[in-house]
Amino acid sequence: MAVKMDPIHQFELKPLVSFGHIGGQEIAFTQSALYMFAAVGIIALLTIVATANRSVVPGRMQSVAEMFYEFIGSTLRQSAGHGSERFMPLIFSLFMFVLVLNMLGMVPYAFAVTSHIIVTFALALLVITTVIVYGFMAHGTGFLKVFVPSGVPGWLMPMIVAIEIVSFISRPISLAVRLFANVLAGHIALKIFAGFVPALLAAGAWGVISPLPLALSVAVTALEFLVAGLQAYVFATLASIYLSDALHPGH
Amino acid sequence: MAQPAQNTAPNDAIVQVPPSEHGGGFPPFESHTFLAQLIWLALAFGLLYYLMDKVALPRIQGILNDRANRLSKDLDEAHRMKAEAEAAGAAYEKSLNDAQGKARAIAQETRNSLSQETDAKRKALEGELNARIADSEATIRSRSAEAMGNVRGIASETAAAIVERLTGQTPDQASLDRALDKAATAH
Numbered sequence: 001m002a003v004k005m006d007p008i009h010q011f012e013l014k015p016l017v018s019f020g021h022i023g024g025q026e027i028a029f030t031q032s033a034l035y036m037f038a039a040v041g042i043i044a045l046l047t048i049v050a051t052a053n054r055s056v057v058p059g060r061m062q063s064v065a066e067m068f069y070e071f072i073g074s075t076l077r078q079s080a081g082h083g084s085e086r087f088m089p090l091i092f093s094l095f096m097f098v099l100v101l102n103m104l105g106m107v108p109y110a111f112a113v114t115s116h117i118i119v120t121f122a123l124a125l126l127v128i129t130t131v132i133v134y135g136f137m138a139h140g141t142g143f144l145k146v147f148v149p150s151g152v153p154g155w156l157m158p159m160i161v162a163i164e165i166v167s168f169i170s171r172p173i174s175l176a177v178r179l180f181a182n183v184l185a186g187h188i189a190l191k192i193f194a195g196f197v198p199a200l201l202a203a204g205a206w207g208v209i210s211p212l213p214l215a216l217s218v219a220v221t222a223l224e225f226l227v228a229g230l231q232a233y234v235f236a237t238l239a240s241i242y243l244s245d246a247l248h249p250g251h
Numbered sequence: 252m253a254q255p256a257q258n259t260a261p262n263d264a265i266v267q268v269p270p271s272e273h274g275g276g277f278p279p280f281e282s283h284t285f286l287a288q289l290i291w292l293a294l295a296f297g298l299l300y301y302l303m304d305k306v307a308l309p310r311i312q313g314i315l316n317d318r319a320n321r322l323s324k325d326l327d328e329a330h331r332m333k334a335e336a337e338a339a340g341a342a343y344e345k346s347l348n349d350a351q352g353k354a355r356a357i358a359q360e361t362r363n364s365l366s367q368e369t370d371a372k373r374k375a376l377e378g379e380l381n382a383r384i385a386d387s388e389a390t391i392r393s394r395s396a397e398a399m400g401n402v403r404g405i406a407s408e409t410a411a412a413i414v415e416r417l418t419g420q421t422p423d424q425a426s427l428d429r430a431l432d433k434a435a436t437a438h
Contacts, residue, residue: 033291
């Protein structure tokens with residue numbers, strides 16, 4: 001029974017408009033770019049259009065926008081301490097961008113932008129670059145204290161510093177891979193479980209057990225919605241924790 | 252990561268996989284798409300950051316601040332009004348107490364004057380009654396003395412009649428008096 005299912009096909013980029021080539025790379029406006037701008041549009045609709053009235057007693061959409069604002073604000077404050085307000089636009093944008101892209105990816109037939117590691121890696125790199133640039137700008141070489149934990153005996157220091165440097169370098173990688181892998185694996189699993197349903201139906205008597213993968217794919221869909229929200233939150237929280245290093249290097 | 256060629260199986264009608272142009276690669280790792288994705292990501296995220304930083308977040312912060320101010324002002328107002336209401340309540344309580352005190356005083360005064368009046372009336376009545384009682388007693392005493400005087404007359408007449416019947420002769424008044432006096436002293 002060779003039913004072919006291609007769970008990878010959904011991640012393919014489809015160029016909509018091509019703008020020629022740069023160094024052998026085609027610069028095309030793909031559906032991925034369309035989803036990115038759609039996400040920006042949705043976020044702007046929620047946070048700008050819905051708050052246009054500036055009502056003291058908020059409407060439904062305005063209170064959703066306020067809820068997100070206060071949620072991200074408190075997450076950032078708890079993770080990065082005082083002085084972290086300056087990073088609110090960055091963390092808020094990151095959280096909303098990842099959340100809306102993840103959620104858009106859950107729409108049937110839609111494309112999950114965050115399933116491409118280059119996108120998540122670029123976002124992670126943006127966070128780490130911000131940490132490094134702001135850290136050196138605010139503290140000069142004092143920022144290097146982030147690799148030298150206080151209260152460590154001298155003979156242990158070389159090892160600890162080496163570990164700290166490795167952990168610092170692995171941060172953008174883990175940040176990027178966590179989001180990318182969660183979205184990618186979830187969509188693949190969903191596609192495979194859903195694909196079992198028509199495969200079993202086509203296999204004669206085996207069709208009897210086809211409700212099983214159907215129920216499973218419903219459950220996995222619910223789980224993927226959870227993962228979509230949770231990963232956006234994890235990304236924002238970890239970014240806040242890394243930014244707290246830039247704010248308070250001597251931890 | 253390489254995918255086997257697609258649409259080769261003869262009975263492939265179940266899941267329609269359209270002819271793919273990714274040529275068996277794994278799309279997230281196809282490095283020739285990276286530059287384009289980065290450009291669009293930079294544009295989209297840059298636009299988002301600009302909108303959030305310049306428009307959305309200051310506006311939401313402003314709304315929240317306005318609301319906080321409004322709330323604290325309303326709370327202050329409410330506290331002030333509560334204090335006023337409490338003061339009014341205390342004043343009412345006080346005037347109520349005053350009125351009650353006054354009413355009690357008036358009642359007491361009335362009661363006192365009434366009882367004085369009744370006392371006086373009672374005394375007058377008692378005096379009158381006492382006078383009448385004394386009067387009556389004097390009358391009784393004079394009547395009984397009179398009655399006792401009559402008793403002696405009746406006794407002497409009765410004694411004279413008894414003696415006359417027994418002896419056939421009428422006793423003289425002097426010996427009768429003597430006998431009566433003797434009987435009276437014997438008692």
